[in-house]
Amino acid sequence: MSKINIKDWINSAEKELKEKKLEELFWETPEGIKVKPLYTEDDIKQLNHEIGLPGLPPYTRGPRATMYANRPWTIRQYAGFSTAEESNKFYKEGLKNGVMGLSVAFDLATHRGYDSDHQRVVADVGNAGVAIDSVEDMNKLFDGIPLEKMSVSMTMNGAVIPVLACFIASGLNQGCPIEKLTGTIQNDILKEFMVRNTFIFPPEPSMRIVADIIEFTSKKMPKFNSISISGYHMQEAGANQVQELAYTLADGKEYLEAALKRGLDIDDFAPRLSFFWSIGMNFFMEIAKMRAARFMWSEIVKKFNPKNSRSLALRTHCQTSGVSLMEQDAYNNIVRTTVEAMAAVLGGTQSLHTNSFDEALALPTNFSARIARNTQLILSEETGITNVIDPLAGSYYLESLTSSMVVEANKLISEIDDVGGMVKAIEMGIPKMRIEESSAKRQAKVDSEEQIIVGVNKYKPTEKQDINILSIDNDKVRKKQISALNELKKSRDNKIVDKYINKVEEVAKGNGNLLEICIEAAKNFCTVGEMTGAMEKVFGRHTLSSKTISGVYGKNVKSNEKISSINTHIQNFIDRKGRRPRMLVVKMGQDGHDRGAKLIATAFADLGFDIDVGPLFQTPDEAAKQAIENDVHIIGVSTLAAGHKTLVPLLIKALKNNDADGIKVICGGVIPPQDYSDLYKLGVSKVFGPGTNIPEAAIEIMDIL
Amino acid sequence: MKLQDYLRFRRIKNKTFAKLLNISPVSLSRYISGERFPEKEILIKIHNLTEGLVSPNDFCLQDEKNYDFNENQEIELKKFHQHILSGSRKHLGKAITLIESSREKDQIISEKLLELFKGNDKSIRIGITGVPGVGKSTFIESFGMKLIRKGFKVAVLAVDPSSRFSGGSILGDKTRMEKLSVNKNAFIRPSPSSGHLGGVAKRTSESILCLEEAGFNIIFVETMGVGQAETEVYDMVDIFLVLLLPAGGDELQGIKKGIIEMADLIIVNKADGELKKSAEITQREYKNAIHIIDKSRISQDIGVVICSSLNQCGFDNVWKYILKFIDIRKKNNDFINERNSQKINRMWGLVDLKVKGFVKNISSRKFVEELLKDVKKNNLSVYRAVKMISNYIIKK
Ligand code: B12
Ligand SMILES: Nc1nc2c(ncn2[C@@H]2O[C@H](COP(=O)(O)OP(=O)(O)OP(=O)(O)O)[C@@H](O)[C@H]2O)c(=O)[nH]1
């Protein structure tokens, strides 16, 4: 073998490039990592991570020795909508067609610990997930699905205690002993405060709840993953891959410490911790992230001196990135999802969810869900990539990238350590702010057409495709839930209920295990809302005090004719009206998708608007009051969880009732085109869907004003 | 001075004045409205009859457009006022917009509106300052709710900084008060700092008047303890609270020295959990240091209390102190005297703004531009130019 000399390559590359410089081929990733056009063996001589072997510490190449060569990853599709009966049907359909494990999506009322009859959830019942009020709903959800065999993952964080309690009670009803239950409870509250927004209690009692669950499951449910430490939601909220990696591991550290403080032994619970990544379009970066994560986690756990090497192994679920999927030219999404799924698999995931192509429109239909499922089946059964374990190991580029990610992520982790850990950092708003910066930067790049999205800002389709979507009559679901609740409250023994609710309150005040008492409460038909209410009496309900960033969008968006046209528009407006256009950006109902709203707020302020930011979870009346007191010109409703059909009419009514219909209303977010005309009829001036170019929207809004 | 203003000022009827001039009232009203320009003899007569206050320039230079109100508009304005009195949030919101507006016409309307107000000395105007994150909004939220439960109506004003680059701003972040904002006895209004000449902050005292007219009797003005706005806010409130963190020393607090000296009451916030101890220490330190501070508004030592806005502890002491403070000052008339002198200050502030407006207006005039050229070329000294420009302004 002849020894290579990089200079030879540089020479011939420069010849090919002619006028161009070699430096122009370097690419700086959003994480600030400089990627070279060529990697060679020199690049892997000094790595910051160990490659090792699969199934052995430090597990960089995978948590199992045989990986997919023996058994492919688990196809686990996240789903849930409407009533428990409807979701049950959907699950069974999936299981017949290749799905191997369930993953339950709860509606937002349940997430936030409200029963379906609560006044704050009129727009949220059954809309973005399945409505669960009590063990009875849970029984219906798993009717005909034996929990002794089926592993069930549940995305639940805020109301984690009552919901897990109902699940366990339902398993017991089926005759499945508690120790045989398998699956995962997300139970990752820290990222709720950061990005997902379905918290209920303040951080301190919330962390106690996490520890209660880890403690209980480690003793009684050996096959159950007590937590799914999630980076997924961070990337979806705008985090770049390094941020996702670093903040997730930092969260993990915090949970380790919380459990150890409980007096648990590291080996009692560490093997049951699991992780959850988002896999976006930055193909190699995603694979590198997954490998870096496994290496870094083993390093982190090592410091706690585990005896069992399984404590060091990071096991993970992955989901392809929803935010990479677009409303425009929606069939492109099938291709995107395929690429992302491939990265997840090459990164060595243990289970995977693939999104449907109608992701940016509504919850999936049977048809779109089938294609999403088949994407995984094709990868697993037609391509042959399962046959070789960790096939990319040793790649010059990939290993070098993995190494860079380790370095960069460690920097961010130190920043968190320096302020005293993740709970402190979250209180100070550090990670949220960093993530919002990344999100604003990305939007500026997309709006300036520096970041290409096919079908959105380049190669736009000339014709609109009509896509059938799943539409839920949430009013009907809510009424059904309410009548079932009323039935339940009549038929159960309310004295016993009161007794257990009081006990829950007592345990919340003291230091017993909340899950343990709530299992008893759930068995005796206490509702999710009642159990939450009892804890809320002691802990209080948390409100977020987060600040909106400013300047990041403005700095990163390229100035062009659009931007200067906005400036003149605004100047004219000021001359005419004596002040800047003032817009209130609102989030109503329990919809916690605030990425779009925050982005709109910060970007419009950077473009010269005065922006009022409403708090999360406003009611229409509250939003109207704020708009009127601040005398805004326009209310911008950002709505993504299908609440618009209920909430926008209520908002417009509230404005009318206060003789303030002079205030214009516009909507943005995930709103199926099918609903546009209804909104216009109500008096909405304009609807801005996913993929909206912000400067263009600003001009349109100036025209409305 | 405009002739119309002179007549109003001296309470002379148009008819009477017309007689003195020996002209018909109709002609006089034409001169006043600017429809016609008076003859030279008439101009001289007017000059003499008005003690020299109304000069020929007051007729020709119509820089300010004359938005004279017709009867209909007067009626509209009265209705507007009635709405405010009857508690319409919409009209209150609009009134503040008019006050903050940079449009001349809005300014005039708002002035007319404010002239209808009767004023109210039953209210308490409370200024609150402290570094970002000290808990001002949380304090106002919890303390305000407490006052509402006592039967008060609470309003909150705050000025949010506008971006120097885009001029736009994010509002409401600093005043996130979830319970207060949904309460029907509360009104919260954040304002952008850009906008009106001289800054909207300068207009906050007028907004206070609107809120009082609408029946709000506790007015909080939230401001950050780092900038310039503190003195302005100090000069528009009855009592000025400085919130501190449980930590030692002014430097550690990141707060400007002068600001502590303006305090009428020092509140150490976040006296809860691990911080409780250090809050008590901070309280003691400030109590000891307080004697050194020149007390401006009250003759006794100013109070230093601790509280937790999160757990809603310590508010009784705060409220007791405020009541006592106001009571003492009302009894010795300091309260009303200070409000009056604040009113005068406000007047001078507005004069200042007007003058600045003039200066801004003439800076684009041809003759000024020529002056500037001469100054740059050293053909004219800075001082002579100043004299010429100020003479020009005075003549106007
Ligand atoms: C990111 C995301 C999340 C993140 C949210 C992070 C955050 N803090 O915002 C995470 C992962 C946490 C999340 C969680 C959930 N999600 Co989600 N999520 C998405 C996703 C993939 C992208 C949304 C997004 O942020 N896009 C990027 C931003 C910038 O775009 P945007 O908000 O659309 O805003 C643009 C325009 O719409 C417009 N715009 C928006 N608002 C406004 C306002 C004004 C005034 C103007 C002018 C313009 C404007 O301008 C913006 C710029 O272009 C969508 C699917 C999709 N691709 O849209 C699903 C989606 C919204 N999620 C969905 C669901 C169901 C959930 C969950 C409820 C799942 C569950 N059952 O647990 C949870 C609960 C979250 C909660 N608390 O509410 C569903 C909603 C279904 C429906 N509408 O029927 C969707 C549609 C996915 C799907 N098809 O199933 N999600
Ligand atoms: N522990 C504790 N925290 C508090 C207390 N008061 C406020 N906080 C917290 O301190 C943070 C900042 O509170 P804010 O009320 O927004 O502070 P602010 O002074 O209004 O901040 P700016 O408007 O940005 O200047 C929030 O996270 C509050 O929850 C308190 O009494 N105790």
Ligand SMILES: [Mg+2]
């Ligand atoms: Mg504040």
